[in-house]
Amino acid sequence: MLERRLGEMFVELADTLVAGFDVIELLHSLCERCVELLEVDAAGVLLADTRGALTLAAASTEQVRLLELFQLQDEEGPCLDCFHSGVQVASSDLGVEPQRWPRFSAAARDCGFTAVTALPLRLRDERLGAMNLFRSDAGALDEEMVRVAQALADVAAIGIVHERAFGRSELVVEQLQGALNSRTVIEQAKGVLAERGRIDVSDAFAVMRSYARDNNRLLSEVARAVVLQAPEVADMLSTKTRSDS
Structure with missing residues (x-):
């Protein structure tokens, strides 16, 4: 069963090796699949911007999103x-070893996480970012699971930079910066939907992702439409309500 799901996950990531894929959606899928398939409870991804500074790109839960933002703000x-x-x-x-990251360790424990594994998001020697895998129980993550997680992260990295093969050496930076800019719009749209529908921000994000997939649109495009209150997304919440009833 695990082998079959892993195969499906690699195919899902490999499907991003086409023009026009959504980097933010890719990384959220990476986080969700790591939680689904590996012995971890949550995951988050940070990407480097044009200045080489890390910025939040994806998180499996709202709690992890806030923890990753705390890590960035505290620079630890x-x-x-x-x-x-x-x-x-x-x-x-x-x-047991809070001296490595005293403030982050305390914040992570407050969120219910006791162990963490960070894996580089990279293509050969080029570092694009990193992924955190969180566990509620103490103990090292199984080595096989670490290898699988790193392989998934590597495939995602390839997905991000694959168009470099078409001759644009600056594409990596452009793609990553575009993804991080989209992240800002997505956060704004989550807030708009949450307030409009009186729902949790994590539910608002799930509504947007579902709408984007059902309508074959980029998540960033849907988010911009929500922020601009475009007519085509006016019934997004009511459509979701009908499907849940």
Whole structure:
């Protein structure tokens, strides 16, 4: 069963190797599939912008999104160390060894996470970002699971930069910066939908992703339409309500 689901996941990521894919959607899928298939409870991805600074790109839960933002604001944590070193970084018990990242460790434990593994998002020697895998229980992540997670992260990295083969050496930076700009619009749209529908922001995000998939549109395009209150997305919440009833 695991082997079949892993195969499906690799095919899903490989399908991004076409023009026009949505980087943010890709990375959210990466987080969700890692939680689904591996022995982890949550995941988050940070990407480097044009200045080389890490920025939040995706998270499996709203709680992890806030924790990743705290890591960035405090400039301390496993994803930052992983990105700068280019190698995997892990802590099997944040309560036992808090001296590595004292403030991040305390924040992670407050969120119910005891162990973390950070994996580089990279293409050969080029570092694009890093992915955090969180666990509620103490203990090192199984080595096989780490290898699978790294392989998934590597495929996602290839998906991000694949168009370089068409001769645009600056494309990596452009794609990543475009994705990070889209992230800002998506956060705005989540807030608009949450307020409009009086729902949780995580539910608002799920509504947008579902709408984007059902209508074969980029998540970033749907988010912009929501922020601009475009007529074509006016019934998004009511459509979701009908499908849930």
